[in-house]
Amino acid sequence: MGSLSLWHWLIVLLIVVLVFGTKKLKNIGNDLGGAVKGFKDGMKEGGVGPAADAGKTEAPAGQVTATTTADKATIDVEAKQKS
Template sequence: MGSFSIWHWLIVLLIVVMVFGTKKLKNIGSDLGGAVKGFKDGMKDGQAEADANGTSNGNAAAGQVTNAAAADKSTTIDVEAKHKG
């Protein structure tokens, strides 16, 4: 009961083809392939951009912390100053 034979998978495939049709399955397959290719290209571009900037994974995280600390200092509002008037 744990594993399926080749006949079980062929019957499942036949039912899927009958329900969705070959054209829709082809479109789904090409859309999925395009999405995977786009994801891989995006990962390559991101890695190439990080290499061009001279940052590695450790340096990028440290830079983000530094930038966040600088942003916090520049947007600090003194609430008591408004009431002193």
């Protein structure tokens, strides 16, 4: 009695498609896939090792620094503190 049958899930899926439309659902899927791919790429880049970080100097906490190499998908911003 507590579990939902296949027919229940099909009705829920039909209602979701009617409310959001197929185009919006496709865009959500593309955005989610891009986010997962970006996360995986970030995890691969993060595992380079301590030898690559030996020549880098760290910025003080709360300060954003500019990088010389940027991806095409990266947006460069400047952070300022409220006074």
